[in-house]
Amino acid sequence: MNLIRLLVIVAIVWLVYRMYQNWLSSNKIARKQQARQAEIKNMVQCSRCGLHLPENEPLKQGGKFYCSEAHKN
Ligand SMILES: [Zn+2]
Incomplete structure (x- = not known):
């Protein structure tokens, strides 16, 4: 047992x-x-070209993100 x-x-x-x-x-x-x-x-997408970027890097304008100054305008 x-x-x-x-x-x-x-x-x-x-x-x-x-x-x-x-x-x-x-x-x-x-x-x-x-x-x-x-x-x-934390990744965002450029509103112009669709490129994925970290949230702290891209340029923000009017609630949209852009990868560069060129795409912002
Ligand atoms: Zn872009």
């Missing part, structure tokens, strides 16, 4: 360990996806 109990405990510990590993890796994937979504959210 003691051996069976030991086996059950080992099985439970192993299962918990596997679940923990899965949780860790899914957490990592979720964090990566969040980072990617944040990157996409």
Whole structure:
């Protein structure tokens, strides 16, 4: 009986360990996806040529973004 109990405990510990590993890796994937979504959210598109630019770089005028002074006018 003691051996069976030991086996059950080992099985439970192993299962918990596997679940923990899965949780860790899914957490990592979720964090990566969040980072990617944040990157996409911060990308804007030039209203003239459609070029994608980081939000802090382009020129903004009247709620629209432009990649350069030439496209702004
Ligand atoms: Zn442009």
